[in-house]
Amino acid sequence: MIIKKQFFSLALLLPLPLAAANFDIHGGGGIAKFHTSNSSMMVSQSEIDTLGDPNNGWDNGIYQLGFSFFPGSAIPEPGAFNLLHTMSFQVNAYHIAEDNFSGPVYRFGDHTLHDYNYKMNLRSTRVMADAVFNAFSFNNLGIYGKLGVGEAWNRVDYSDYPIDGSDSSSISIHRKTRSGVAVEAGAGVQYNFTNGLGISFEYLYVDMDRVRLGHASSNSCLDGIVSPTLSLESSAFLLNLHWMFA
Template sequence: MDRQYRFHKKTILACLLACTGISNTQAGIEVVLEGGPSWFHVPQTTISPTDIETDNLSRGHANTTGELGFGVYYKRPLLVNDAVWFNTLAVGLAVRYSGFLDNITDGNVDQFEQTNLDNYQYQVYFENTRLLAQLSLDVLTYKQVSLYLIGGIGEGWSRLRYHDFPNEEDLGGGLSLPKKNTSHFVANVGTGINYHYTEHLSFSLGYLYTDYGHITASNEGILNGEAVTLSAPTFSIESHALLMGIHYLI
């Protein structure tokens, strides 16, 4: 019985050492640089330029802007390198920026929330820089191609500006709110494919969804040429990005 116990114990220990040895050969620090087009989504909201007027801001047209990201990850295989499913996990930090455009979206202003009173148009400027703790998992690997999932949470620093203007020159007026800096909790999730060109170099193509939270605009601005203080409008902002990346495993 003792000999059998010692045999099983040695066998288990040998397997653990073998798995650890295999994992250590591929573990390392991965540096990732990503970039690509992105589109902001700003749902319908309201704004009250005066105490007696509440206007509806229709869901605007999303203009194509851009996103850049730089991350450093600790990447480590899970159990066995040759596993097809869930074989690699990476954790790290990433800095991402979204913006590069004066106006991320534009749409109609329905005065007094009446769709037939759409005499004004609005534009929103928005940019965000964020620091995220990221987690990436290779779900399926076939030959040199991996399907991965990625997600992260962190802090985002935003800058938002709002202004609207009449559709016709003879109407005149309009509301302008200057840029305001805010910070909020930010979360993202995405998926993509990674092509392993060499043992150390790979290229990726992925989709990333980011939720920036509820961003509050300035409560002070210019209305019809005069300074005004109003109830600050809030925008719930999201983005969808198509990113191409370069990965280098040190």
């Protein structure tokens, strides 16, 4: 009797075996937009300028390739109705193609002191570990949310110039690549045509951290002081194909 009780107690502590795992490989692309709000430029020890919102639009390409792991039998069966049905884990690689845009520079952060504009070329690659929460599914259609963290590599080419065309001081930074922690959140819908093929459409917002570019070259006495700090974010809409297998 004592042996049976000890065996029963031990069984409660052991993990239950998972059902057969399912996997998927997915890939696709869409459109993306960079945001550089709350970015700053330290021109001198007493002057820190801010960068205004860029004039870019939803005209930049983004590409994705990823792998999903579903613990247990996670892919909905035809005719099933499920609430908070499953959770899956993904590893995703994203590349946002180079975007060229410009915007205002506000001296001392004052919008009335708009003497300069900036130009920026920016592209970004990141690798993310994501948790996907399938909030609702019915038949072959599912709605999900996504949270993830990873590393982003951002390549930036920055310059600014006086708006009056004068030869006063300007700043230039050529092709600096910086890495930082990226955090993303999004939501989407997925439709499975069969047990092995599906399609998804999702929105993603990504905070790519603040990127300090280091010192810049200048045609004035500001050399060695200028230290741009960019607050990089992006939004994207993505369409992906999913190949699912056991």
